[in-house]
Amino acid sequence: MASIRVQTADFDVSAELAALGAGRQDIGGYGIFVGTVRGNAHGHAISAMTLEHYPAMTERAMARIAAEAERRWDLLGCTLIHRVGVLLPGENIVLVLAASAHRQAALDAAAFLIDWLKTAAPFWKKERFASGEDNWVDAREADDAAAARWGALTAS
């Protein structure tokens, strides 16, 4: 059963790893992805990034993605944390942890989870440039392609 959270507060990667592995000796490795706020976009400095989401839908969409990962790989645990609100350059945005007996499943599951989080969970990013201008980030075709390489989601 995946641990899924949407929160304004930062997360502690070490603490999340410890929580996922507590009391277990069957885990052989973790696939880890941490997404952070870049300090520039399109060659311009960013002063902040605001993450908006659809609260009634977000955790359900994340749970579906996690369930699909658990269906495809032999996972021994999974943690998804996505932050919302105003974030500054360098701050954490998203954490994906996938635990498995072996590295390939852990690494592949983590890649799958972040690719699908980017394309199938209702979050939106707005950049604030140092100039004071705001810009809603456009979806990238490369992200759709990255998710599509895993095939369609089937878990319901």
Place this chain on the structure above:
Amino acid sequence: MRILYFAWLRERIGTGEEEVAVPAEVNTVGTLVAWMRGRGPAYHAAFAVGNTVRCAVNQEFADPDAVVRDGDEVAFFPPVTGG
């Protein structure tokens, strides 16, 4: 019907949420979008042909031919950009 807007759609329309009474012939996401366009300049601009607008019906992603009914929660938003 409860309508929600997110990201630039919320900003362009000027509200995040509203209750609407739709005519009987509005019974799919596609017909709802077409009806939305006629509600005023802000809606016309937000739902302009060529804008990529995604939809969820009762918190599930929905295609233009998905059915909508009185009492549903229908959300409109741009393609997602989380992660």
